[in-house]
Amino acid sequence: MGMKDELDTKSQPVQAEPKVKDKEVSAPEDVEALDEMEIDKKRHLNVVFIGHVDAGKSTTGGQILFLSGQVDDRTIQKYEKEAKDKSRESWYMAYIMDTNEEERIKGKTVEVGRAHFETETTRFTILDAPGHKSYVPNMISGAAQADIGVLVISARKGEFETGYERGGQTREHVQLAKTLGVAKLLVVVNKMDDHTVNWSKERYDEIESKMTPFLRSSGYNVKKDVQFLPISGLVGTNMKTRVDKSTCPWWNGPCLFEALDSVEVPLRDPKGPFRMPIIDKFKDMGTVVMGKVESGSVREGDSLLVMPNKAQVKVLAVYCDENKVRCAGPGENLRVRLSGIEEEDILSGFVLSSVVKSIAAVTEFTAQLQILELLENAIFTAGYKAVLHIHSVVEECEIVELLQQIDPKTKKPMKKKVLFVKNGAVVVCRIQVNNLICIEKFSDFPQLGRFTLRTEGKTVAVGKVTDLSSSSSA
Numbered sequence: 001m002g003m004k005d006e007l008d009t010k011s012q013p014v015q016a017e018p019k020v021k022d023k024e025v026s027a028p029e030d031v032e033a034l035d036e037m038e039i040d041k042k043r044h045l046n047v048v049f050i051g052h053v054d055a056g057k058s059t060t061g062g063q064i065l066f067l068s069g070q071v072d073d074r075t076i077q078k079y080e081k082e083a084k085d086k087s088r089e090s091w092y093m094a095y096i097m098d099t100n101e102e103e104r105i106k107g108k109t110v111e112v113g114r115a116h117f118e119t120e121t122t123r124f125t126i127l128d129a130p131g132h133k134s135y136v137p138n139m140i141s142g143a144a145q146a147d148i149g150v151l152v153i154s155a156r157k158g159e160f161e162t163g164y165e166r167g168g169q170t171r172e173h174v175q176l177a178k179t180l181g182v183a184k185l186l187v188v189v190n191k192m193d194d195h196t197v198n199w200s201k202e203r204y205d206e207i208e209s210k211m212t213p214f215l216r217s218s219g220y221n222v223k224k225d226v227q228f229l230p231i232s233g234l235v236g237t238n239m240k241t242r243v244d245k246s247t248c249p250w251w252n253g254p255c256l257f258e259a260l261d262s263v264e265v266p267l268r269d270p271k272g273p274f275r276m277p278i279i280d281k282f283k284d285m286g287t288v289v290m291g292k293v294e295s296g297s298v299r300e301g302d303s304l305l306v307m308p309n310k311a312q313v314k315v316l317a318v319y320c321d322e323n324k325v326r327c328a329g330p331g332e333n334l335r336v337r338l339s340g341i342e343e344e345d346i347l348s349g350f351v352l353s354s355v356v357k358s359i360a361a362v363t364e365f366t367a368q369l370q371i372l373e374l375l376e377n378a379i380f381t382a383g384y385k386a387v388l389h390i391h392s393v394v395e396e397c398e399i400v401e402l403l404q405q406i407d408p409k410t411k412k413p414m415k416k417k418v419l420f421v422k423n424g425a426v427v428v429c430r431i432q433v434n435n436l437i438c439i440e441k442f443s444d445f446p447q448l449g450r451f452t453l454r455t456e457g458k459t460v461a462v463g464k465v466t467d468l469s470s471s472s473s474a
Protein backbone atom coordinates (compact mmCIF):
# COMPACT_ATOMS: atom_id res chain seq x y z
CA MET A 1 0.00 0.00 0.00
CA GLY A 2 1.05 3.53 -0.58
CA MET A 3 0.87 6.49 1.68
CA LYS A 4 -0.99 6.23 4.94
CA ASP A 5 -3.76 8.72 5.30
CA GLU A 6 -4.83 9.22 8.85
CA LEU A 7 -2.53 9.55 11.80
CA ASP A 8 -2.79 7.47 14.84
CA THR A 9 -2.81 10.11 17.58
CA LYS A 10 -0.78 7.93 19.89
CA SER A 11 1.98 7.47 17.40
CA GLN A 12 5.12 9.44 16.66
CA PRO A 13 4.92 13.17 15.94
CA VAL A 14 5.38 12.75 12.24
CA GLN A 15 4.78 9.49 10.46
CA ALA A 16 8.02 7.62 10.76
CA GLU A 17 7.14 4.99 8.18
CA PRO A 18 7.81 5.91 4.58
CA LYS A 19 4.43 7.13 3.43
CA VAL A 20 5.02 7.18 -0.23
CA LYS A 21 5.77 3.95 -1.88
CA ASP A 22 5.98 4.21 -5.58
CA LYS A 23 6.70 1.37 -7.87
CA GLU A 24 9.43 1.98 -10.36
CA VAL A 25 8.50 0.68 -13.78
CA SER A 26 11.72 -0.24 -15.45
CA ALA A 27 11.53 -0.97 -19.10
CA PRO A 28 12.48 -4.59 -19.87
CA GLU A 29 15.13 -3.42 -22.28
CA ASP A 30 17.79 -1.39 -20.58
CA VAL A 31 17.24 2.29 -21.08
CA GLU A 32 20.57 3.82 -21.82
CA ALA A 33 22.12 5.56 -18.90
CA LEU A 34 22.12 9.30 -19.23
CA ASP A 35 25.36 11.08 -18.76
CA GLU A 36 25.66 14.33 -16.89
CA MET A 37 25.78 16.42 -20.04
CA GLU A 38 22.46 15.17 -21.19
CA ILE A 39 20.88 15.81 -17.82
CA ASP A 40 21.90 19.43 -18.03
CA LYS A 41 20.78 19.90 -21.61
CA LYS A 42 17.19 18.71 -21.48
CA ARG A 43 14.63 20.07 -19.11
CA HIS A 44 13.01 17.61 -16.76
CA LEU A 45 9.30 17.49 -15.97
CA ASN A 46 7.27 15.28 -13.68
CA VAL A 47 3.89 14.54 -15.17
CA VAL A 48 1.12 12.96 -13.12
CA PHE A 49 -1.69 11.01 -14.80
CA ILE A 50 -4.94 11.70 -12.99
CA GLY A 51 -8.63 11.07 -13.52
CA HIS A 52 -11.54 8.84 -12.58
CA VAL A 53 -11.12 5.12 -12.10
CA ASP A 54 -10.81 3.22 -15.42
CA ALA A 55 -10.41 6.39 -17.49
CA GLY A 56 -7.32 4.83 -19.08
CA LYS A 57 -4.41 6.41 -17.19
CA SER A 58 -2.30 3.26 -16.97
CA THR A 59 -3.19 2.24 -20.52
CA THR A 60 -2.11 5.64 -21.83
CA GLY A 61 1.05 5.60 -19.72
CA GLY A 62 1.88 2.10 -20.94
CA GLN A 63 1.21 3.11 -24.54
CA ILE A 64 3.62 6.05 -24.17
CA LEU A 65 6.37 3.67 -23.07
CA PHE A 66 5.54 1.32 -25.93
CA LEU A 67 5.52 4.10 -28.52
CA SER A 68 8.78 5.50 -27.22
CA GLY A 69 10.36 2.14 -27.83
CA GLN A 70 10.83 1.02 -24.28
CA VAL A 71 8.67 -2.07 -24.40
CA ASP A 72 9.18 -4.64 -27.14
CA ASP A 73 6.52 -6.60 -29.01
CA ARG A 74 7.39 -9.82 -27.22
CA THR A 75 6.65 -8.28 -23.85
CA ILE A 76 3.36 -6.90 -25.16
CA GLN A 77 2.42 -10.37 -26.40
CA LYS A 78 3.23 -11.80 -22.99
CA TYR A 79 1.01 -9.19 -21.33
CA GLU A 80 -1.75 -9.87 -23.82
CA LYS A 81 -1.69 -13.52 -22.84
CA GLU A 82 -1.55 -12.78 -19.14
CA ALA A 83 -4.44 -10.30 -19.42
CA LYS A 84 -6.46 -12.86 -21.34
CA ASP A 85 -5.81 -15.50 -18.69
CA LYS A 86 -7.21 -13.09 -16.12
CA SER A 87 -10.21 -12.38 -18.40
CA ARG A 88 -9.06 -8.81 -18.78
CA GLU A 89 -8.20 -8.84 -22.48
CA SER A 90 -8.14 -5.10 -23.01
CA TRP A 91 -5.97 -4.46 -19.97
CA TYR A 92 -2.62 -5.52 -21.46
CA MET A 93 -1.36 -1.97 -22.09
CA ALA A 94 -2.14 -1.04 -18.49
CA TYR A 95 0.05 -3.98 -17.35
CA ILE A 96 3.11 -1.99 -18.40
CA MET A 97 2.34 0.44 -15.57
CA ASP A 98 0.38 -1.84 -13.23
CA THR A 99 3.13 -4.18 -12.16
CA ASN A 100 1.65 -5.60 -8.96
CA GLU A 101 -0.34 -8.82 -9.03
CA GLU A 102 -3.19 -7.23 -7.08
CA GLU A 103 -3.38 -4.40 -9.60
CA ARG A 104 -3.43 -6.80 -12.52
CA ILE A 105 -6.12 -9.02 -11.04
CA LYS A 106 -8.43 -6.16 -10.13
CA GLY A 107 -7.51 -3.93 -13.07
CA LYS A 108 -6.97 -1.00 -10.72
CA THR A 109 -3.83 0.93 -9.96
CA VAL A 110 -3.05 1.08 -6.24
CA GLU A 111 0.44 2.49 -5.95
CA VAL A 112 1.71 5.35 -8.04
CA GLY A 113 3.60 3.85 -10.98
CA ARG A 114 6.74 5.66 -12.06
CA ALA A 115 8.41 5.52 -15.47
CA HIS A 116 10.59 7.66 -17.70
CA PHE A 117 10.52 8.74 -21.32
CA GLU A 118 11.85 11.56 -23.48
CA THR A 119 10.68 13.85 -26.21
CA GLU A 120 12.75 16.31 -28.25
CA THR A 121 13.05 18.89 -25.53
CA THR A 122 12.15 17.14 -22.31
CA ARG A 123 12.87 14.19 -20.06
CA PHE A 124 9.62 13.15 -18.45
CA THR A 125 8.96 11.17 -15.32
CA ILE A 126 5.48 9.71 -15.56
CA LEU A 127 3.61 9.26 -12.31
CA ASP A 128 0.59 7.03 -12.91
CA ALA A 129 -1.85 7.78 -10.10
CA PRO A 130 -4.68 5.49 -9.02
CA GLY A 131 -8.19 6.71 -9.83
CA HIS A 132 -10.12 4.70 -7.26
CA LYS A 133 -11.38 6.81 -4.39
CA SER A 134 -9.86 4.52 -1.76
CA TYR A 135 -6.41 5.47 -2.97
CA VAL A 136 -6.74 9.25 -3.05
CA PRO A 137 -3.85 9.59 -0.57
CA ASN A 138 -1.59 7.84 -3.09
CA MET A 139 -2.88 10.11 -5.82
CA ILE A 140 -2.03 13.10 -3.60
CA SER A 141 1.52 11.86 -3.14
CA GLY A 142 1.88 11.50 -6.91
CA ALA A 143 0.40 14.90 -7.69
CA ALA A 144 2.54 16.55 -5.01
CA GLN A 145 5.62 15.52 -6.98
CA ALA A 146 4.33 16.72 -10.34
CA ASP A 147 4.85 19.86 -12.40
CA ILE A 148 2.13 19.18 -14.92
CA GLY A 149 -0.83 16.84 -15.13
CA VAL A 150 -2.47 14.75 -17.78
CA LEU A 151 -6.13 14.54 -16.85
CA VAL A 152 -7.50 11.44 -18.54
CA ILE A 153 -11.22 11.47 -19.27
CA SER A 154 -13.13 8.58 -20.75
CA ALA A 155 -15.39 9.61 -23.63
CA ARG A 156 -17.21 6.26 -23.51
CA LYS A 157 -20.95 6.60 -23.06
CA GLY A 158 -21.76 6.90 -19.37
CA GLU A 159 -18.14 6.90 -18.24
CA PHE A 160 -17.51 10.62 -18.65
CA GLU A 161 -20.75 11.22 -16.77
CA THR A 162 -19.86 9.02 -13.74
CA GLY A 163 -16.41 10.53 -13.47
CA TYR A 164 -17.75 14.06 -13.61
CA GLU A 165 -20.58 13.57 -11.07
CA ARG A 166 -20.28 14.81 -7.53
CA GLY A 167 -18.22 12.21 -5.76
CA GLY A 168 -16.52 11.24 -9.04
CA GLN A 169 -12.76 11.48 -9.06
CA THR A 170 -12.52 13.75 -12.10
CA ARG A 171 -13.57 16.66 -9.91
CA GLU A 172 -11.65 15.71 -6.81
CA HIS A 173 -8.43 15.08 -8.76
CA VAL A 174 -8.60 18.43 -10.55
CA GLN A 175 -9.08 20.33 -7.30
CA LEU A 176 -6.30 18.41 -5.59
CA ALA A 177 -3.93 18.84 -8.51
CA LYS A 178 -4.42 22.58 -8.56
CA THR A 179 -3.82 22.88 -4.84
CA LEU A 180 -0.82 20.62 -4.93
CA GLY A 181 0.96 22.79 -7.45
CA VAL A 182 0.22 21.10 -10.76
CA ALA A 183 0.50 24.24 -12.85
CA LYS A 184 -0.63 23.00 -16.25
CA LEU A 185 -3.09 20.37 -17.40
CA LEU A 186 -3.40 18.45 -20.61
CA VAL A 187 -6.95 17.15 -20.69
CA VAL A 188 -6.95 14.05 -22.85
CA VAL A 189 -10.35 12.89 -23.97
CA ASN A 190 -9.61 9.17 -24.17
CA LYS A 191 -11.32 6.09 -25.63
CA MET A 192 -12.21 8.02 -28.77
CA ASP A 193 -12.02 4.65 -30.59
CA ASP A 194 -14.77 3.14 -28.44
CA HIS A 195 -17.86 2.13 -30.44
CA THR A 196 -20.07 4.49 -28.43
CA VAL A 197 -17.81 7.38 -29.44
CA ASN A 198 -16.29 6.60 -32.81
CA TRP A 199 -14.26 9.81 -32.91
CA SER A 200 -17.43 11.88 -32.64
CA LYS A 201 -16.75 15.61 -32.65
CA GLU A 202 -20.05 16.16 -30.88
CA ARG A 203 -19.01 13.99 -27.95
CA TYR A 204 -15.59 15.63 -27.75
CA ASP A 205 -17.11 19.11 -27.80
CA GLU A 206 -19.66 18.14 -25.17
CA ILE A 207 -16.89 17.02 -22.81
CA GLU A 208 -14.76 20.07 -23.46
CA SER A 209 -17.67 22.44 -22.90
CA LYS A 210 -18.68 20.74 -19.64
CA MET A 211 -15.12 20.55 -18.31
CA THR A 212 -14.14 24.13 -19.13
CA PRO A 213 -16.26 26.00 -16.55
CA PHE A 214 -15.37 23.43 -13.92
CA LEU A 215 -11.64 23.76 -14.58
CA ARG A 216 -12.01 27.51 -14.38
CA SER A 217 -13.80 27.34 -11.04
CA SER A 218 -11.01 25.11 -9.75
CA GLY A 219 -8.53 27.89 -10.35
CA TYR A 220 -7.07 27.00 -13.75
CA ASN A 221 -6.74 29.70 -16.37
CA VAL A 222 -8.21 27.60 -19.15
CA LYS A 223 -6.74 29.64 -22.00
CA LYS A 224 -3.22 29.66 -20.61
CA ASP A 225 -2.91 26.55 -18.47
CA VAL A 226 -5.14 23.94 -20.06
CA GLN A 227 -5.06 22.15 -23.39
CA PHE A 228 -7.62 19.60 -24.58
CA LEU A 229 -6.94 16.82 -27.08
CA PRO A 230 -8.58 13.59 -28.23
CA ILE A 231 -6.70 10.28 -28.08
CA SER A 232 -7.08 6.55 -27.92
CA GLY A 233 -4.65 5.29 -25.33
CA LEU A 234 -5.45 1.69 -26.13
CA VAL A 235 -4.89 1.93 -29.88
CA GLY A 236 -2.23 4.62 -29.54
CA THR A 237 -3.98 7.14 -31.78
CA ASN A 238 -3.01 10.84 -31.75
CA MET A 239 -0.23 10.07 -29.32
CA LYS A 240 3.20 9.93 -30.97
CA THR A 241 1.94 11.06 -34.36
CA ARG A 242 -1.11 13.10 -35.27
CA VAL A 243 -4.37 11.27 -35.88
CA ASP A 244 -5.05 10.45 -39.50
CA LYS A 245 -7.72 12.52 -41.24
CA SER A 246 -9.47 9.32 -42.30
CA THR A 247 -9.99 8.49 -38.61
CA CYS A 248 -10.68 11.98 -37.34
CA PRO A 249 -11.23 14.62 -40.01
CA TRP A 250 -12.01 17.44 -37.59
CA TRP A 251 -8.90 17.45 -35.40
CA ASN A 252 -6.24 19.93 -36.43
CA GLY A 253 -4.44 20.23 -33.14
CA PRO A 254 -1.33 18.50 -31.81
CA CYS A 255 -0.84 14.90 -30.73
CA LEU A 256 -0.02 14.05 -27.13
CA PHE A 257 3.77 13.91 -27.54
CA GLU A 258 3.79 17.31 -29.24
CA ALA A 259 1.58 18.79 -26.56
CA LEU A 260 3.79 17.41 -23.80
CA ASP A 261 6.87 18.63 -25.58
CA SER A 262 5.62 22.19 -25.81
CA VAL A 263 4.10 22.62 -22.35
CA GLU A 264 5.69 25.63 -20.77
CA VAL A 265 6.14 25.69 -17.04
CA PRO A 266 7.55 28.52 -15.02
CA LEU A 267 11.21 27.82 -14.49
CA ARG A 268 12.17 27.29 -10.90
CA ASP A 269 15.19 29.15 -9.73
CA PRO A 270 18.25 26.87 -9.64
CA LYS A 271 20.01 29.55 -7.59
CA GLY A 272 17.24 29.90 -5.00
CA PRO A 273 17.62 28.64 -1.43
CA PHE A 274 17.81 24.85 -1.45
CA ARG A 275 14.63 22.98 -0.42
CA MET A 276 13.98 19.27 -0.75
CA PRO A 277 11.09 17.75 1.26
CA ILE A 278 12.01 14.24 2.33
CA ILE A 279 9.53 11.55 1.31
CA ASP A 280 11.56 8.51 2.30
CA LYS A 281 14.90 7.49 3.79
CA PHE A 282 17.03 4.41 4.24
CA LYS A 283 20.47 3.26 5.34
CA ASP A 284 23.03 2.59 2.63
CA MET A 285 26.66 3.50 3.31
CA GLY A 286 25.42 6.51 5.25
CA THR A 287 21.92 7.87 5.30
CA VAL A 288 20.06 8.21 2.03
CA VAL A 289 17.08 10.55 1.73
CA MET A 290 14.65 10.71 -1.19
CA GLY A 291 12.63 13.63 -2.45
CA LYS A 292 12.04 16.21 -5.13
CA VAL A 293 14.03 19.43 -5.25
CA GLU A 294 11.56 22.31 -5.01
CA SER A 295 14.09 25.13 -5.05
CA GLY A 296 17.82 25.64 -5.54
CA SER A 297 20.48 23.11 -6.43
CA VAL A 298 22.52 20.49 -4.63
CA ARG A 299 26.07 19.40 -5.29
CA GLU A 300 28.39 16.76 -3.90
CA GLY A 301 30.22 18.19 -0.88
CA ASP A 302 27.50 20.73 0.05
CA SER A 303 26.77 21.45 3.70
CA LEU A 304 23.03 21.50 4.40
CA LEU A 305 20.53 21.36 7.26
CA VAL A 306 17.91 18.74 7.94
CA MET A 307 14.95 20.71 9.30
CA PRO A 308 13.18 21.08 11.68
CA ASN A 309 15.81 19.37 13.82
CA LYS A 310 18.58 21.65 12.53
CA ALA A 311 20.99 18.78 12.01
CA GLN A 312 24.07 19.81 10.03
CA VAL A 313 24.79 17.33 7.25
CA LYS A 314 27.18 16.91 4.37
CA VAL A 315 26.23 15.67 0.90
CA LEU A 316 28.27 12.56 0.01
CA ALA A 317 26.53 11.70 -3.27
CA VAL A 318 23.56 12.68 -5.42
CA TYR A 319 21.55 10.23 -7.55
CA CYS A 320 19.05 11.26 -10.20
CA ASP A 321 16.83 8.35 -11.23
CA GLU A 322 19.42 5.57 -11.24
CA ASN A 323 22.41 7.70 -12.15
CA LYS A 324 25.02 9.32 -9.97
CA VAL A 325 25.26 13.02 -10.78
CA ARG A 326 27.50 15.76 -9.46
CA CYS A 327 24.83 18.41 -9.30
CA ALA A 328 21.04 18.56 -9.61
CA GLY A 329 18.54 21.40 -9.80
CA PRO A 330 14.87 22.11 -9.18
CA GLY A 331 12.26 19.59 -10.29
CA GLU A 332 14.57 16.59 -10.04
CA ASN A 333 13.61 13.55 -8.02
CA LEU A 334 16.72 12.62 -6.10
CA ARG A 335 18.32 10.29 -3.68
CA VAL A 336 20.90 12.12 -1.61
CA ARG A 337 23.46 10.33 0.54
CA LEU A 338 24.28 12.27 3.71
CA SER A 339 26.79 12.09 6.50
CA GLY A 340 26.25 13.66 9.92
CA ILE A 341 22.81 12.22 10.64
CA GLU A 342 21.38 8.82 11.51
CA GLU A 343 18.52 7.43 9.50
CA GLU A 344 16.39 7.12 12.68
CA ASP A 345 16.63 10.87 13.24
CA ILE A 346 14.87 11.67 9.99
CA LEU A 347 11.15 11.49 9.44
CA SER A 348 9.33 11.92 6.18
CA GLY A 349 8.06 15.47 6.09
CA PHE A 350 11.43 16.83 7.16
CA VAL A 351 13.13 19.14 4.68
CA LEU A 352 16.69 19.19 3.44
CA SER A 353 17.45 22.90 3.39
CA SER A 354 20.23 25.39 2.72
CA VAL A 355 22.06 26.63 5.81
CA VAL A 356 21.96 30.34 5.15
CA LYS A 357 18.35 30.77 4.14
CA SER A 358 16.93 27.83 6.03
CA ILE A 359 13.28 26.89 5.98
CA ALA A 360 11.08 28.00 8.87
CA ALA A 361 9.70 25.49 11.36
CA VAL A 362 6.35 26.37 12.92
CA THR A 363 3.51 24.93 14.97
CA GLU A 364 1.01 27.53 13.82
CA PHE A 365 0.25 29.37 10.59
CA THR A 366 -2.38 31.39 8.80
CA ALA A 367 -3.98 30.05 5.67
CA GLN A 368 -6.68 30.73 3.16
CA LEU A 369 -8.89 27.69 2.79
CA GLN A 370 -11.45 26.64 0.27
CA ILE A 371 -13.93 24.28 1.90
CA LEU A 372 -14.91 21.52 -0.52
CA GLU A 373 -17.33 19.11 1.07
CA LEU A 374 -17.50 18.53 4.80
CA LEU A 375 -18.65 15.25 6.24
CA GLU A 376 -22.37 15.11 6.88
CA ASN A 377 -23.46 17.22 9.86
CA ALA A 378 -19.99 18.67 10.30
CA ILE A 379 -19.55 22.42 10.66
CA PHE A 380 -16.29 24.15 10.02
CA THR A 381 -15.46 26.25 13.03
CA ALA A 382 -12.73 26.82 15.65
CA GLY A 383 -11.88 23.42 17.14
CA TYR A 384 -12.32 21.56 13.85
CA LYS A 385 -9.72 18.79 13.58
CA ALA A 386 -8.36 17.29 10.36
CA VAL A 387 -5.23 15.77 8.88
CA LEU A 388 -2.98 18.25 7.15
CA HIS A 389 -1.13 17.14 4.00
CA ILE A 390 1.49 19.66 2.93
CA HIS A 391 4.35 18.58 0.63
CA SER A 392 5.50 15.38 2.34
CA VAL A 393 4.12 16.30 5.78
CA VAL A 394 1.15 14.46 7.24
CA GLU A 395 0.10 15.93 10.59
CA GLU A 396 -2.99 16.16 12.68
CA CYS A 397 -4.10 19.76 12.94
CA GLU A 398 -6.74 21.93 14.56
CA ILE A 399 -8.38 25.11 13.35
CA VAL A 400 -7.86 27.54 16.22
CA GLU A 401 -9.56 30.63 14.87
CA LEU A 402 -11.53 31.74 11.84
CA LEU A 403 -10.33 35.19 10.89
CA GLN A 404 -12.25 36.28 7.80
CA GLN A 405 -14.57 34.92 5.23
CA ILE A 406 -13.80 35.83 1.62
CA ASP A 407 -16.60 36.88 -0.67
CA PRO A 408 -16.42 34.46 -3.60
CA LYS A 409 -17.60 37.14 -6.04
CA THR A 410 -15.43 40.12 -5.12
CA LYS A 411 -12.59 37.93 -3.67
CA LYS A 412 -12.45 40.50 -0.84
CA PRO A 413 -12.81 39.81 2.89
CA MET A 414 -16.35 40.18 4.19
CA LYS A 415 -16.94 42.60 7.05
CA LYS A 416 -18.98 40.54 9.45
CA LYS A 417 -17.31 38.33 12.04
CA VAL A 418 -17.18 34.71 11.03
CA LEU A 419 -17.81 31.90 13.51
CA PHE A 420 -18.45 29.00 11.17
CA VAL A 421 -18.62 28.31 7.46
CA LYS A 422 -20.26 25.75 5.18
CA ASN A 423 -19.36 23.86 2.02
CA GLY A 424 -17.92 26.00 -0.73
CA ALA A 425 -16.81 28.83 1.56
CA VAL A 426 -13.43 30.51 1.34
CA VAL A 427 -12.09 31.44 4.73
CA VAL A 428 -8.87 32.71 6.29
CA CYS A 429 -7.99 30.93 9.52
CA ARG A 430 -5.24 30.02 11.95
CA ILE A 431 -4.18 26.41 12.03
CA GLN A 432 -2.20 24.65 14.73
CA VAL A 433 -0.21 21.42 14.73
CA ASN A 434 1.37 19.63 17.70
CA ASN A 435 4.84 19.25 16.26
CA LEU A 436 7.11 21.57 14.37
CA ILE A 437 6.58 21.41 10.64
CA CYS A 438 8.61 23.01 7.85
CA ILE A 439 6.46 24.96 5.43
CA GLU A 440 6.64 28.18 3.44
CA LYS A 441 4.32 30.98 2.47
CA PHE A 442 2.58 30.13 -0.79
CA SER A 443 3.72 33.42 -2.31
CA ASP A 444 7.39 32.53 -1.64
CA PHE A 445 7.43 28.80 -2.52
CA PRO A 446 4.08 27.68 -3.98
CA GLN A 447 5.03 24.00 -3.79
CA LEU A 448 5.75 24.20 -0.07
CA GLY A 449 2.82 26.44 0.77
CA ARG A 450 -0.24 24.63 -0.53
CA PHE A 451 -2.03 21.87 1.26
CA THR A 452 -5.12 19.74 1.73
CA LEU A 453 -7.13 18.94 4.83
CA ARG A 454 -8.62 15.48 5.05
CA THR A 455 -11.07 13.94 7.50
CA GLU A 456 -11.84 10.24 7.61
CA GLY A 457 -10.17 9.70 4.29
CA LYS A 458 -12.01 12.49 2.50
CA THR A 459 -10.54 15.75 1.27
CA VAL A 460 -12.58 18.44 3.00
CA ALA A 461 -10.57 21.53 2.12
CA VAL A 462 -7.66 22.81 0.06
CA GLY A 463 -5.58 25.80 1.07
CA LYS A 464 -2.59 28.09 0.81
CA VAL A 465 -0.30 29.28 3.58
CA THR A 466 -0.56 33.07 3.81
CA ASP A 467 1.50 33.73 6.92
CA LEU A 468 3.88 31.87 9.17
CA SER A 469 3.36 32.64 12.83
CA SER A 470 5.96 34.77 14.59
CA SER A 471 6.63 31.93 17.03
CA SER A 472 8.72 30.39 14.26
CA SER A 473 11.75 28.74 15.77
CA ALA A 474 13.92 29.07 12.70
Ligand code: GTP
Pocket (backbone or CB within 6 Å): 051, 052, 053, 054, 055, 056, 057, 058, 059, 060, 090, 091, 092, 094, 107, 108, 109, 110, 129, 130, 131, 132, 152, 190, 191, 192, 193, 194, 231, 232, 233, 234, 235
Ligand atom coordinates in the same frame (compact mmCIF):
# COMPACT_ATOMS: atom_id res chain seq x y z
P1 GTP B 1 -7.28 3.00 -12.39
O1 GTP B 1 -5.83 2.82 -12.29
O2 GTP B 1 -8.05 1.90 -11.75
O3 GTP B 1 -7.74 4.34 -11.92
O4 GTP B 1 -7.69 2.94 -13.97
P2 GTP B 1 -6.92 3.57 -15.22
O5 GTP B 1 -7.37 4.96 -15.45
O6 GTP B 1 -5.45 3.36 -15.09
O7 GTP B 1 -7.51 2.71 -16.43
P3 GTP B 1 -6.82 1.50 -17.20
O8 GTP B 1 -5.70 2.00 -18.02
O9 GTP B 1 -6.55 0.41 -16.23
O10 GTP B 1 -7.99 1.10 -18.21
C1 GTP B 1 -9.27 0.74 -17.80
C2 GTP B 1 -10.03 0.08 -18.93
O11 GTP B 1 -10.28 1.00 -19.98
C3 GTP B 1 -9.27 -1.09 -19.56
O12 GTP B 1 -10.19 -2.08 -19.91
C4 GTP B 1 -8.68 -0.48 -20.81
O13 GTP B 1 -8.46 -1.40 -21.83
C5 GTP B 1 -9.79 0.49 -21.20
N1 GTP B 1 -9.23 1.57 -22.03
C6 GTP B 1 -8.23 2.41 -21.69
N2 GTP B 1 -7.93 3.26 -22.71
C7 GTP B 1 -8.79 2.93 -23.72
C8 GTP B 1 -8.99 3.45 -25.05
O14 GTP B 1 -8.32 4.36 -25.52
N3 GTP B 1 -9.97 2.86 -25.78
C9 GTP B 1 -10.73 1.86 -25.31
N4 GTP B 1 -11.65 1.35 -26.11
N5 GTP B 1 -10.57 1.33 -24.08
C10 GTP B 1 -9.61 1.87 -23.29
Ligand code: MG
Pocket (backbone or CB within 6 Å): 057, 058, 059, 094, 098, 108, 109, 128, 129, 130, 131
Ligand atom coordinates in the same frame (compact mmCIF):
# COMPACT_ATOMS: atom_id res chain seq x y z
MG1 MG C 1 -4.35 2.74 -13.53
